[in-house]
Amino acid sequence: MSNRILITGANSGIGKESARQFGLKPEVKKIFLGVRSIHKGNAAKKELEEATGRKIFEVIIIDVSDATSSKKMVSKLTDPIDVLVMNAGGIGGKNPRKLNASGTMDITSVNLLGHAALVEELIEKNMLTDTVIYAGSETARGVSKFGVQRPSFKDNTVQEYKKIMNGEFFNKNENSMNIYAYIKYLAALWMSSLAREYPSIRFITVSPGSTSGTNGANDAPFPIRFLMTSAITSKFLLPMMKVVHGVDKGAARYLEVIYDKKNYKSGHFYASKEKDVIGPLIDQKIISPSFGNKTYQDNAYAAITHFIR
Ligand SMILES: NC(=O)c1ccc[n+]([C@@H]2O[C@H](COP(=O)([O-])OP(=O)(O)OC[C@H]3O[C@@H](n4cnc5c(N)ncnc54)[C@H](OP(=O)(O)O)[C@@H]3O)[C@@H](O)[C@H]2O)c1
Numbered sequence: 001m002s003n004r005i006l007i008t009g010a011n012s013g014i015g016k017e018s019a020r021q022f023g024l025k026p027e028v029k030k031i032f033l034g035v036r037s038i039h040k041g042n043a044a045k046k047e048l049e050e051a052t053g054r055k056i057f058e059v060i061i062i063d064v065s066d067a068t069s070s071k072k073m074v075s076k077l078t079d080p081i082d083v084l085v086m087n088a089g090g091i092g093g094k095n096p097r098k099l100n101a102s103g104t105m106d107i108t109s110v111n112l113l114g115h116a117a118l119v120e121e122l123i124e125k126n127m128l129t130d131t132v133i134y135a136g137s138e139t140a141r142g143v144s145k146f147g148v149q150r151p152s153f154k155d156n157t158v159q160e161y162k163k164i165m166n167g168e169f170f171n172k173n174e175n176s177m178n179i180y181a182y183i184k185y186l187a188a189l190w191m192s193s194l195a196r197e198y199p200s201i202r203f204i205t206v207s208p209g210s211t212s213g214t215n216g217a218n219d220a221p222f223p224i225r226f227l228m229t230s231a232i233t234s235k236f237l238l239p240m241m242k243v244v245h246g247v248d249k250g251a252a253r254y255l256e257v258i259y260d261k262k263n264y265k266s267g268h269f270y271a272s273k274e275k276d277v278i279g280p281l282i283d284q285k286i287i288s289p290s291f292g293n294k295t296y297q298d299n300a301y302a303a304i305t306h307f308i309r
Helices: 013-023 038-052 067-075 106-124 158-166 176-197 224-229 231-240 247-259 294-308
Strands: 004-008 030-035 057-061 081-086 128-135 202-206 269-271
Touching (some): 013 038, 013 247, 038 057, 057 067, 081 106, 106 158, 128 247, 158 176, 158 294, 176 269, 202 247, 224 231
Parallel strands (some): 004 030, 004 081, 030 057, 128 202
16 A cells, blocks of 8 residues: 655655656555755645646655654654655765764764654554665665775674764774765664564665766765766766666666565665666675674664664
């Protein structure tokens, strides 16, 4: 069932495009655009109404870097959500390692913390019925062609994961794309732990793939920022090299895993094949078996929960 959908970060990029694609499905009756800016939300709503010819979009305010904001958003809902798309996220602004009130870095809270609080609150209030997806990333298993190393750990304990979240794990000069990879890695583990804890709901991590036409790379380090934002490289060179696709294809991956219940299973992480960043989706356990380790999954859950309580 997918009558009522909530998408975080729905005012731009892959989130907005997925709202458009959901809006074209007649069975979808309501789409909440979860945004932190009312102005950007209203502009996206207008654009989406024009693109789909339907008045099913509602702006709802949520700052996914703030657990309190997530809880406040849930208190505004009157009926359950069938599909939750946890799409908001990215590098975490100009200073991603800045510590915030939660005790984690901004890059952690924007990708992980508010979403964790959101899921917890929705489940506690019985407001979630069908599927939850999280916007993962190929970086979580390393992307050598972009110079992003595969995350590697000493012991995969709760303590180690907490140090990743608060930044103590990283040396002073660590590249923010590498830190992003670790955070997306923890997110995929956390989603798999949730899948075992709540078997009546599907929890799937899916990467939209390397996607141009979004604001996602604006704060990324050079050369990724240059490659993804320059018109020549993002529109011509990278597509020709088959290392980037458009927002339509990125968003379509979300809908693919949500609607194809036979092939995409709860608790799994789907993204591109090992040497690719676009193209068909495969289970990432094939590339990195650690995504299937239940102890690691539960340790990620424990570390994340520590910072939202
Ligand atoms: N593009 C790629 O190549 C790629 C690849 C793999 C994974 N992803 C993931 O896909 C997701 C979407 O990225 P995108 O490329 O579409 O980037 P984008 O255009 O920058 O979209 C990100 C969205 O998240 C919102 N957002 C950021 N921080 C927020 C906060 N604290 N509270 C509420 N909303 C917030 C942004 O809102 P504002 O406009 O207010 O900033 C924006 O709507 C991200 O999770 C990203 O990590 C992207």
